Amino acid sequence: MTKKTPEEVRNDRENGRVVIKWDDGSGRSYPYDDLRNACPCAGCRGHAPGEVEPPNVSGVTLTQIAEVGTYALRFDFSDGHNTGIYTWTYLEEIGQPLIA
């Protein structure tokens, strides 16, 4: 199985979401709140299941998107949180199919 990689990562401020176009032609959309609440960092997820309450924020916006190596993205959210590393694999799992 070949791994998908993004061809385009777009901060769609108008609709409050990130849009990723993958190299297989598919697209996924990531509303800011969903993205923030899916943060995979240890502070949001804990080191063991049930260790911490998962985040449940609403109304955040995205201030910056940074690439981490060639395998992931890091998002700077307006609530000051930016420690989550979102790998391509993880992003494929959490996104919503993009209706073109």
Ligand SMILES: [Zn+2]
């Ligand atoms: Zn986090």
